[in-house]
Amino acid sequence: MKKLLQLLVIMIPLALLSQPNTEVFLFDLSTENNQIQITNGKNISNNKGYDNQPSFASENTMLYAATRNGQTDILEYDVKTGAKKWLTDTKQGSEYSPTQIPKSKYISAIRLDTTGLQYLYRYHKGKSKAMLKDLVIGYHVWNSRNVLISFVLGKPHRLVLSNFKKNTHITVDTNIGRSLHNIPNSNLVSYIKKKKDEWEIRSLDPKTGETKRITTTVPNIEDMCWLSNGTILMAKGKALYTIDPKKDTDWKIIKLFDQEKLDNITRITTNKSNTKIAIVAEIETALEPTLENIRWIAGNWKGEAFGGITEENWSEPSGDSMMATFKLIVDGKVRFYEIETISEVNNSLILRLKHFNNDLKGWETKDETVDFPLIRVTKNKAIFEGMTFESIDENNMVVFVAIKQKDGNTSIVPFYYTKN
Template sequence: MKKLLQLLVIMTPLAVFCQPDTEVFLFDLSTENNKLTITNGKNISNNEGYDNQPSFQNEHTILFASTRNKQTDILQYNSITGVKKWLNDTKQGSEYSPTQVPKSKYISAIRLDTTGLQYLYYYRKGKSKALLKDLKIGYHVWNSRNVLVSFVLGEPHRLVVSNLKKNTHYTADTNIGRSLHNIPNSNLVSYISKKNDVWEIRSLNVKTYETKKIANTVPNVEDMCWLADGSMLMGKGKVLYRLDPKKDTEWKIVKLFDKENFDNITRITTNASNTKLVIAAEAETALKPTLENIRWIAGNWKGEAFGGITEENWSEPSGGSMMATFKLIVNGKVNFYEIETISEVNNSLLLRLKHFTSELKGWETKDETVDFPLIKVTKNKAIFEGMTFESIDENNMVVYVAIGQKDGSTAIVPFHYKKTTN
């Protein structure tokens, strides 16, 4: 057992250097008339290595952990001037989850030393001070100047409420996720419970320690943030979801980041006025736009959408194209058909389709097709203007389709498919 613990101490610092290549992206955000508009995205880290765990220090200042000299330190970014500033220079240690301490001039962060020690620290003007040395904290949120809610590492991980003034620590729940947030217009904190197969977003009363279910998460997603109106955002892959627990029963897609060069969204956060959105995600590598690189689309796929059963049959690449038939069955009857092709055209790919009624009468005119030019191909996605194919694994695929609405807006509709052997 002693040798195992020694091995873990040695391996823990090495894990710092095996972090994914993530970047931090800043967007303008509008929530006018309950509609989210996300524009003007830019990479504000633009740095090789691990850049992640962003939080807003104030309306225009963002903190995040950023890689330099084979470790992560606290980087401050001003969204008005674009100026970056390092706030610490820890020797033989890395900082994570930098957070402004309420009503103070301190910043708190998790420090992982190369010796394996991991503590929560205060930082100010380049100086630091360790806190709560009896707790190995992985993630944290300040509910007030003296009340800290933290994810404490262990078997299982614990949700702990600490009162620094009274020096008390109470375990409110176990088997939790890393996402901890103050709930707007309340003294409650939200956290992710992983006790069940379906993860839950729950609230915690820091005074009574009572917890209540708010909603289920997007499947297998544990990072989220709150908007001022009481709705929540979660990201998965290149998709941003929103749910208002007061009136929604299901998560709704509000943005597909099809043109942005990132994937696998993790952390998301907004400033208090909801005018800025920050996302941490993995840097994305584009592949050559060839049919061979999207061969995984081939097969017979069945799923559900539009209140019915959907089926797509895609051929293997041949003759410079792939071909598919699609049909939607509602209440036991065919609603409509489609014929689709993806062709290699001008060193790129072009998706074309035509719609037909159940009697095979064309929706479009004789020579008309609905065309979707290619944006890019990645390891598990074929992204066209208005339609994105995503491979989840060899037997599961999601197709995101942008569909115009009567009010002039566009809704992103996901088609969840399973590959069949029939």
């Protein structure tokens, strides 16, 4: 324990210095035509520094860790009025991961003291008390007033089940992620198991200690939340994914935050009625809308989509434009082609394309094109209305395309490409 605390004293100040400038955004959440709708977003933290780890203490009350005066304290936010109230002002340290303790007047949070000590505390009306001094807890969730499931720092990180009535602290699993949640309509808790080849979402029964696999995560993503109907949400970059583990085998994208100036989404949470969703993300930095700033799109890209092989070849910028050819091959035969251009027009960019059958008969009329006006350009994204290009690294790119379905709904289809 002494060696671990000494290590934390060294590591934690470095972690604090590297914390991203994150914000907490709040959206309305609803379901229409069997599709999840996320609308009316606003930045509720709007504060330079680390604003993160939101949780709903009640239907219309949110808690989150917010930066002020060089430290993070617990902030309470009223969803209806927008009023904010500081709940802590701990001079000797900072608080993280504020959580309501069920059926009590207390909230709990992880306190990181200036000395490097890190404990779980409970708080009420400005007073605080350390709850567990034998466990260095990073993240936690209350299954009931006396049952706590926590992520305990170590090599490896451990999933620990604590019962305060019995005074027991049992290690249930190792190599886990930070996302811990009560599963709706059950007594179970979910956690992320970081296996070598894939990460899993697993359930824990706090009464028996039994764990079971639920599904795999979006690759290499550990933040998630549950909806009351058993659906799971996860996010990556600007995309929000969903899966119903009872009937789905694959994750699908339900929202691409292309209109919102946010990126690199991490934490997500909803209130109990699923009418509000809070997400944590970084603010985008826009670049000038020039071809030079999206030059990384150029190249010969190959991938898989629609049950076949896709190929997309983009030229280098020249003559105020970039040009591409696209084809989809299924079962060894071309299904269709596209010709695409991105042009500099009126101090902006526009993406245009035309579709062709495999015999080059056009889908659109002679003078008709499918146009995608530019929304904005960032360091690794070219965001058009209905199509977003994202650079993963110099050899990998994903293109998100909004495709209207026969039932009138819109699906967002990702095309994952590797450069040849």
